[in-house]
Amino acid sequence: MRLFARLPDSVEVGGRQLPLVATRYRAARGIRLKPCAITSSLKLSLPARGGVREALDLIERHRGWLEAQVARWPAPLPFAPGAEIPFDGRTLLIDWDAARPLRPVLDGDRLRLGGPLVGVRDRTRRFLLAQARAALVPATQEEAAKLDRKVARIALNDPVGRWGSCNQRQGSINYSWRLILMPAWVRRAIVVHEVAHLVHANHGPDFWRLVAEMDGRAGESRRWLARFGREMHAVGAETGRI
Template identity: 30%
Template sequence: MPLVPFSITPVEEAEPVVVAGMQTTIIWRKNERARRVALRIDPQAGRIVITLPPRGSRQAGLALLRGHESWVAERLASLPPALVIADGNEIPVFGQPHRIVHDVRARGGAVIETPVIRVSGHPDFLARRVRDMLRDLAFREFSAMARRMAAQFHARPGEVRIKDTRTRWGSCTADGTMMFSWRLIMAPRFVQHYVVAHETAHLRHMNHGPDFWTLVETLTPHRAEAAGWLRREGPGLLRIS
């Protein structure tokens, strides 16, 4: 089945659909760079995404969906339950559960006091304060880690950006700009170590050839274990919002 990387495009439309008896939603996306119709599951929103090339038709997209209906239904059914960042709920930080506590007496936004995340201010802003705190923590942790790793082979990362991506935990561009998902801060440290090593290795090798993987394994011993964790547990992090 053809798959393409997720990309944000201004041309999109939602449509309800029934798949194997399950009510769900298709997000139709037009992508000027797409060469063929592509189908994927957005694990964060729990929806189907069908990307169409400039001359692609919805009929072709529906045909692709119906041809893989069982796979789509299985993927949707296997998604972990969605978890809202709210007072009393637990979310992981560095792989460890932390209970969110709204404290009207607290100051300073959201603060980690393991095993609690204490949040001040109006309750309407609680989720945003927690996300902002986790993004800041991710920036500090991953920037420092990337610099330490790059120094091992006399390289230097460019700008580090923290984003809310849906299919990539990290990326590295040719100019050395590195991107990491803020949700990665919720994963265990060994997983973070692998993802940062992967992207840092791209400062030397902008490919996934043998030399690239040799450098990754020089930078981190966690490749196999972390990749397995992300396959199993990564969708659960995408369901936290």
């Protein structure tokens, strides 16, 4: 009998050690367990008090289900020499040689970079962030101009739950830098979606009508994201997200 049960920091599932992220909710009446492919973790929702022993039992009873879910997750794709990563709708080979200059250079379907091996991950990520900014900022301004709107601020982050967001009142738009990994037409669909929120703050019929008028491939892009979105979050990851 476990008199003083405590939740572990991680749980082994299918040969992978996954962080266990537990959150207590005052209004929660039960315990919920959810494997999250995007963060490569197990999310556990608990009531305000107690429930630890029950949560541990829940994990054990559902271990087979958890293993089946984790087996379907896309494999992590670290930024490492020889890795082939998605980039702007094509595949980009990380071509590293210590003798080369530090700064990554795009050469066809190769990203050539040098310097210490230990910095390849960070330099590759900074390169992709810069490429995302160079693509998304002018595209956003161009689409906003079509609607006679101005964007006061454009920011790039690495959110878990969405590819973009818009604050209509502030005139600001946030994007995931991972959009640069996607084909240009998918990336444009995200831009159009967020710019349309400068006109319509909600997802009502008028909003979707405007999106359809601006982008004839909006539906196709949503299907692409539903199919490949998880894989974009695996890019640059070691065992989970970067």
